[in-house]
Amino acid sequence: MKQKNISLLTLLLVFIAWPSGLLAQTRLKVAYPTTVGSMAVLWVAKEAKLFEKQGLEVELIYVAGSSKVVQAMLAKEIPISEIAIPAVIQANLAGADLIMLAGPNHKPGQKLMVKPEIKRREDLKGKKIGITRFGTSDDFLLRYVLGQWGLQPDRDVALIQMGGSQETLAGLASRAVDGGMLSSPLHLQAAKFGYSLLADLSAIGVDYQGAGVVTTKSYMRESPDILRRYLRAYVEGLHRFKTDKSFAVKVIGKYSRITDHEALEETYQHYAVKVMPKVPYPTVKGIQMVLDEIGSRNPKAKGLQPGSFIDVAYLKDLEQSGFVKTLYGE
Structure with a gap:
């Protein structure tokens, strides 16, 4: 009996000490619409197992074209995606409730x-x-x-x-x-x-809001903790992308199916060095540019504010917590 009690106690201690990231993971489907460098942060976070670190088992699903991704999101087949702001705006003008939470791509590529x-x-x-x-x-x-x-x-x-x-x-x-x-x-x-x-x-000298983390307002209400953990992994993925060139280049090559070193090097320099900031706040100016252009063809877009398509509360919390500075050793 004494031996049995000791064994149970040992198992309990092992369970308590077991890393939380190795316990049951929350499964999550995430879609991306293209195989170019603007998707690199998502790919790097996946390959570096940063989502698992936050208790998320993320399945990346390639769906060609952001309009198809939007359809899957509205059908509630996919809760999170990596798409650009034109798709978000046009979907919302048609009655959707998409919202961008992070957007590191500030220039058209x-x-x-x-x-x-x-x-x-x-x-x-x-x-x-x-x-x-x-x-x-x-x-x-x-x-x-x-x-x-x-x-x-x-x-x-x-x-x-x-x-x-x-x-x-x-x-x-x-x-x-x-x-x-x-x-x-x-x-x-x-x-x-x-x-x-x-x-x-x-x-061409314009700010433009390219691909970023997009979800629905309904999913934000239902799963705030999942989104908080997802963005934590995403921001760490951005750091890994910007600071670990050899790893990042391998990941881009894997997903783009390109082996040419010159092409991969140029891709890395454009996105990791020239375009993406440390904290991936969407660019309000870039969203306004898209609204102006869409508004010239669709009167519904006129007068809409860029802020109505984004929610940066999670990013602000991460930045204010010191998480980003810790990543970069600042």
């Missing part, structure tokens, strides 16, 4: 890659340009830049839905389209197929 015979903007007239899907960042930014050039989307230039970024690249390889919107590292692969860079949208 897209490049307009075209056949070599297209040398000037005017040469785009009558041509077909591949995008992922309507309602995505590719769609929004291409329409924006064409408008800046005095070209009318759909009339002067045909926008062709390809499905996803890999499908856009495949369309270029097969010459199914005359050009395509691609981000690092995929645009360098297009260059190897003989395509030329007509426009680097990261150099």
Whole structure:
């Protein structure tokens, strides 16, 4: 009897001492719409097991195109995603309740890659340009830049839905389209197929709210603790991305299926060094830019405030707790 009591006590002590991250994990499905560098923070957090550290068993699901991701979120199939603000705004204008909690991508990363015979903007007239899907960042930014050039989307230039970024690249390889919107590292692969860079949208001088952590207001009410833990892992993933280059480059290569070192290096430099801040607050100025552009086509967007599409309370709590400074040794 004495031996049995000792054994039970030993088991109890082991259970108490067992790391909390190794106990039952909360399962969570998270969607991402493209295989380019703007998704890197999510990928790094997953590969570094930072979600598990916060008691979350995250399953990453690739759903080509943010408009398809939104459909899955509204059907309550996926509670969290990594999508850009145009998809959030357009979904909410149609009655959805999406909200962005973090957004490290403050500049557009897209490049307009075209056949070599297209040398000037005017040469785009009558041509077909591949995008992922309507309602995505590719769609929004291409329409924006064409408008800046005095070209009318759909009339002067045909926008062709390809499905996803890999499908856009495949369309270029097969010459199914005359050009395509691609981000690092995929645009360098297009260059190897003989395509030329007509426009680097990261150099057009505008703030833009790209991919970030998006959920629904209803999920915020139902699962605040899960979101708090998710963002803690995400912010640590951002730190790992910015400070562990060799690991980050391997992760980008894995998810993008690109092995070219030059392409991976350029991708890392653009996102980790040039674009992403230590604390991933969404850019209000970048959201306003999107609202202005959408408002020119949809009167419902006029007068809406950028702050109505974001909630940074969780990020503020993390920053005020000293978590970010501790990560960076400040």
